[in-house]
Amino acid sequence: MTRPNIRVETDGGVAVVTIDAPEKLNAMGRTFWPELRAALARLEADGSTRAVIITGAGEKAFSAGGDITSFAALSDVAAKREFQQDCMRTFAAVEESSLPVLAAVQGYAMGGGCELALACDVVLAADTAVFGMPEAAVGLVPGFGVLRAPSVIGRQWTKLMMFAGERVDAQTAREIGLVQKVVPAAELMASARKLAERIAAAAPLAIATGKQLVNRGVDRGEFDHSTAALTTLHATADAAEGISAFTGKRPPKFEGR
Template sequence: MTNLRVEVDGAVALFVIDAPEKLNAMGRTFWPELRDALSTCEADERVRAVVVTGAGEKAFSAGGDIASFAELGDATAKRAFQQDCMRTFAAVEESPLPVIAAVNGYAMGGGCELALACDVVLASDTARFGMPETAVGLVPGFGVLRAPSVIGRHWTKLMMFAGEKVDAETAVRIGLAQKVVPAAELMAEARKLAERMAAAAPLAVATGKNLVNARVERGEFDHSTAALTVLHSTHDAAEGIAAFVGKRPPRFEGR
């Protein structure tokens, strides 16, 4: 693995997004790595709960590695990438294991979306959430589907259209996180919560999670993938990515 570190201690598996030099940006290998790690833990009868966090003290994840987006050649490659991301978010949502996000800093873009896919979100008092993809000519493909039911349509629009960043206390108030803890205590609290979940009857937890998520519409993934594939192919997306890499303001033209 090159973008994810896995540590299993008793009944709890810890997944660490491990690219602190890039604020734990999610590289192209991250998505299948996370699915594979989940699948391995699901097959291990000892593992009863998963905690996901970011390496270092600054970030849970700054989101997708935007520089790598420029490497996506044609529409087929862009569509395959979107499908890969969606399969990973679905794997987290559909896993019979409870998955806790321990957000230890910035959770931007795909990092915020991963938190949305998890079952419970614990935020350190230094956490910041955002979905700023419109700044590079895109939208959060998974977030645009899930955030409205979690934080409401208007907060979703504010975060998506204006790049509004949400601190930990606000995240709890709007439902994006369930609890705020001091940064120094985050992992201990996440571990305690994971152990409480791990002590519950695993079939009851899996069934309960499935029932709570029963009304989630998977067919929306296809619509989101198609829309993101189109956006990835626009002039504005190419300009946004180039501007991000070049560390300059983008010049969007609406085409």
Template sequence: MTTTAAVDRHDGAAPPNLRCETDGPVAVITIDAPEKLNAMGRTFWPELREALAALEADGSTRAVVITGAGDRAFSAGGDITSFAALADVTAQRAFQQDCMRTFAAVEECPLPVIAAVNGYAMGGGCELALACDIVVAADTATFGMPETAVGLVPGFGVLRAPSVIGRHWTKLMMFAGERVDAATAQQIGLAQKVVPAAELMDVARALAVRVAAAAPLAVAAGKSLVNRGVDRGEFDHSTAALTTLHATADAAEGIAAFAEKRAPVFEGR
């Protein structure tokens, strides 16, 4: 039997960013803002942590699939227009720390987490795919880390992408905003499976069922051992760098240009 629940909202105004459905040992978490290409709102980050913690605690879930609502996007990334509300260094640092805690929660969750990438996986969406254990991509999927276009860098992506796709591909995607299609993503290790878009969720669920049938303690131990080289101290360096970038005139210009749908003019300050 399938149960469906929206993740509780975290303030009086913002709707929940996620839906969570469970069917036997498999849970599907859907980023649920298709009208915004599933952009990650400010409350997305704690909601995803809470959803994973609840699934870990329920005693019956053994595998998790994360996907995006609709057929256009897994997630277009963070809601860039909301960055302008990060008015001071304290708010900017707290936001970066919140994001990092969520990526860490995906990596550290003892449950295997599969990303079912159904369209654009840009910025934070690409980073979320990097944090997951396995990536299944629709043949229409597109990956990118274009944060330099708004004067920032992908704080988690710069830490994880080099070990997944190599330093040079990471630099190409970061410096030039290079977009990677599904076939290329599979070639460079960003996706492990590419399937027709219409079959994506069936394939992802079937894979989750296979994983869920394995011994859960062995899967959890295996995940922990594979990830044992992960250095959480890197998060502090990345948070510090992003906090500094948020305070630059270039970042303010990039965010304003994005909101105004115009090309930014960067001055290197």
């Protein structure tokens, strides 16, 4: 049997969802996306969960992003499109959950890991956290990040992170709005739980309604456009070269085709 990508622990009204692949820096494999959606659906339906914390196992990473080797296994355009749609459905499930979802970020939050933080309602970061969206290095773009990051951190910061693979430390991430609280690494989970418990103590319908109203301006109609663009990029020679170079641990040679 395939090992689960996540584990869920509940205590009172707070659930902790842990991305559980520390040996791979919590990289997100192909089965991660439906697993996270299913876990959120169960928590929304259980009647007792009032707040969710998403974090990564170990101390090195929240998530290093998508598992590049799983990208390489996508053989045709239909499979690439379905994969991109699967990712988008999961980011939407986090963003649109009736439950407040907090990210507790330690270490690297790269690519899909940074995008997952963008989808959460509040982000707490350890002082060791590092954020980035380096997909251009393998011939791709962060499909959800290009849609959501501009409204969170602004267009220019989004472009800097996307074009140049700029990495952002925890303090800078707080200054640009990607992170709301920075705490010492040893205090991260305790701080996240304390905040989650404060939120869980509030009226759940008020929290759900407030979240829905704040998110009212979020345009999900753009998801299809992003999915189509990512599917096209995924089928290019540049993407094939970028993925091959990454898995082969060599510099890529892009030709713009």
